[in-house]
Amino acid sequence: MxxxxxxxxxxxxxxxxxxxxxxxxxxxxxxxxxxxxxxxxxxxxxxxxxFRSRDDIVVALVEPMFDDIVRIIRIAEAMPTQQGSRDVTLSGVVELAVRYRRLTFLFYDRAMEHAVRARDDFMAVGDTAAAILQGPEPDATARVITTALLSGTFTAAADPKLEDISDEELHEILLTTARRLIEPLG
The missing domain is CATH 1.10.10.60 (Homeodomain-like)
Structure with a gap:
């Protein structure tokens, strides 16, 4: 046999x-x-x-998430209005934060930051998502709101103290919160 x-x-x-x-x-x-x-x-x-190194493992872990962000950005950029682009990006970011909630915990690890920053394509994805959320010619308020929104969304999704909250409920809460936070940007 x-x-x-x-x-x-x-x-x-x-x-x-x-x-x-x-x-x-x-x-x-x-x-x-x-x-x-x-x-x-x-x-x-x-x-x-x-894997050749621990950094290669880190990159392999986050690649699917970045691939998903790239898809969201493509959809957002195809929207006919700035508001449509912002809405797609916002809902996509929340969706990914929840879907990858175990993984996003690692984004606050210095070694993860090093591995991700070593990849220009990863950095460009984050910059593009932020630019869509901020809108053209962002002022200080838009930049601060976007930073708070992105880091806060991923931090909340990764927080072990919130593990008892179902993905569905977390998604709903984060999306509502993100919409409120970004509201001043139009």
Whole structure:
């Protein structure tokens, strides 16, 4: 009888899942490749076979979220009005914050910031989303509101003290709050 073969990519996904759990427990900087290997019960070279570095794991974890943000921006930019673009971006940001609430916790880790800032395409996505929310020629008020809205939305979604709130309820509360916050911008 033939030995069952694991589906392609399952080892990579297992590494990502173990790394995410360890990053949440110990921070990114506090997690070594050996710790990931130990969590999986494999050798460190087996982890290195999937990813060259811890930063590569971090980037692989956040890439799907950034891909989703890019899709939202494309839709927003296709809207015929500034208000339509802003509405699409706002609802998309809230949706992603809730969908990726376990992952967004890591955005407040210095090592995550380092890995993300190393990717110009990741930085451009955040800048574009902020620009859509701020509108053309943003003043200080628009910039502060947008920063508070983006960081506050992702912080609230990631807050372990709010884990008892369902995704649906959190989404509704965050969207209502974001709309109120951005209201002065038109």
């Amino acid at each position: 033939a030995k069952p073969v694991a589906p392609r990519g399952s080892a990579r996904e297992r590494v990502l899942q173990a790394a995410l759990e360890l990053f949440i427990e110990h921070s990114i900087g506090g997690t070594s490749m050996q710790m990931i290997a130990d969590r999986l019960g494999v050798s460190k070279p087996a982890v290195y076979y999937q």
